[in-house]
């Protein structure tokens with residue numbers, strides 16, 4: 207019985223196309239000769255497309271993407287300060303629009319320290335945790351505005367919108383994940399300042415915790431959480447947090463586990479009402495684009511998350527093992543983007 | 557000619573009274589026999605006072621504090637989860653109320669790595685920067701609310717309020733500081749998501765930058781800034797940022813420079829329309845309170861910031877030197893809170 211997975215591929219800008227090419231190589235290799243086939247459609251989206259047509263993401267694009275089973279994305283966004291992007295916001299108009307329109311309420315970001323890859327901490331210890339970042343609410347909703355713009359009397363507001371519905375579903379997902387891991391869940395927020403949003407998060411975590419008596423639950427303010435991420439990252443198993451705090455914590459987590467070049471992520475709609483989207487945490491890094499300097503490992507690990515999400519656990523595990531063995535054997539000589547992809551493919555086939 | 561400085565002292569809760577006692581010792585020692593006298597008034601404020609009287613900060617307290625030239629604060633806040641604090645929020649009702657009522661729009665937080673005190677990074681390099689955190693706007697304004705509280709249909713919002721007036725004055729302060737330091741200023745925000753608030757911050761920094769052609773200006777998203785804080789903290793000189801991002805970055809900065817036990821801060825009203833307030837960045841740590849385990853260094857360095865703010869540069873420098881030499885000679889044997897204070901006083905007198 208063969209299965210066809212319709213995959214939308216969005217290489218994007220900057221280093222996006224380079225890292226996606228390697229991710230696709232690995233995907234092709236791990237599924238070669240298996241019962242599953244990936245039927246890929248490429249979407250030209252990002253700054254390049256915007257320069258050509260003035261569009262970021264049209265309704266037609268969105269409809270076409272919705273008709274897929276999953277999405278693999280490289281990175282989007284032009285050179286900061288590019289005057290041609292003055293009136294565009296590729297991040298909001300494309301990346302965040304996809305997350306919101308496709309109801310990616312679980313932004314899943316695992317952090318693991320591979321011993322061969324020491325990272326910046328002197329005594330990191332074992333690091334293996336997952337941040338479950340809410341993806342469709344919080345300060346990311348775009349409910350801001352300004353009056354008297356550009357004048358000395360400007361007032362610019364941003365509103366963080368949080369719903370019990372939205373918080374409960376991501377909290378339930380995080381508890382489910384904690385059950386399958388080390389049964390430890392940490393809520394990160396700033397309840398002493400953001401008393402309304404924080405209070406609701408706390409209440410819902412406390413409520414759902416009662417259904418999971420075997421999961422140990424604790425709470426940290428976001429500022430304190432950053433301290434622990436550099437002084438005792440081993441204390442974390444599953445972190446559940448708001449959209450903005452999750453953004454900040456996962457970049458920091460990427461840095462302490464050997465760099466953002468290894469950090470993968472999934473933007474997940476657990477009910478599969480919409481296709482989920484897998485992407486490296488890093489951005490488009492236009493300064494090194496086209497030079498084969500980018501590390502494709504984060505994009506390749508995003509393929510592992512994609513496979514896992516699709517129920518292809520064996521293939522996911524094979525990709526992860528190949529990456530781990532590549533990392534363990536990495537020398538100090540720089541390799542091209544393609545060389546890293548090739549090495550991982552070779553390990554897969556070994 | 558002798559000068560009398562009226563100092564309000566708020567020891568607060570937990571380890572607050574212990575660290576403030578040492579800070580006062582140092583203040584007394586450095587001003588002994590000099591032309592300046594500190595006339596101190598103690599204010600009993602914090603969780604302990606709340607339990608006794610139900611008050612956090614009354615109008616009478618505030619009037620009395622306003623009549624002082626400066627404030628030295630230890631730490632406030634009870635044991636998290638203490639049921640008696642259920643309806644209280646000491647942080648909002650006392651600490652943030654002081655910052656807002658006394659218009660402490662500059663929250664000044666220096667970060668310096670003392671070589672003897674390696675910190676958690678394997679290769680920290682030289683670290684010496686100052687975060688200028690806005691103190692009276694942003695998501696801290698308390699403009700949030702919730703509907704259908706406690707139900708599955710709850711919606712909880714938090715609004716970040718930002719004004720050109722408020723941003724410009726703190727940005728001007730930061731540029732002034734950068735001029736007196738290494739002429740480098742980094743704006744940290746999240747302009748790609750918080751487009752209104754972020755856009756206004758960016759515009760104002762660009763405008764004020766034109767008056768300071770010798771200051772090199774760059775911009776980082778808050779998530780990227782956390783990466784640099786652990787991979788290349790030496791790149792920073794002056795960071796100017798919003799209230800919430802500043803809260804997060806300074807705890808992280810404290811951690812990478814050897815711990816929050818060394819991080820001092822000033823809540824400053826540069827026009828001196830109201831007394832400025834000096835406090836360690838750390839909290840009240842109720843779990844170790846009363847055990848002489850807390851490091852009073854952050855409180856003592858806050859005294860140096862206080863002296864500097866009052867124009868007593870020689871005294872400020874003497875305290876800083878005494879602290880630096882104490883840090884350089886620190887062995888690995890644990891000292892009591894009082895022993896650290898005494899050692900610093902001894903170095904002052906040497």
Ligand SMILES: CC(C)[C@H](C(=O)O)[C@@H](O)C(=O)O
Pocket residue numbers: 297298301302453487748749779
């Ligand atoms: C590009 C940006 C909008 C995005 C975010 O803030 O979510 C990125 O930082 C991320 O973490 O995926």
Ligand SMILES: CC(C)[C@H](C(=O)O)[C@@H](O)C(=O)O
Pocket residue numbers: 398399429647648651652803837
């Ligand atoms: C106690 C809390 C309200 C406070 C803040 O968030 O500002 C603290 O974390 C700080 O940094 O001084």
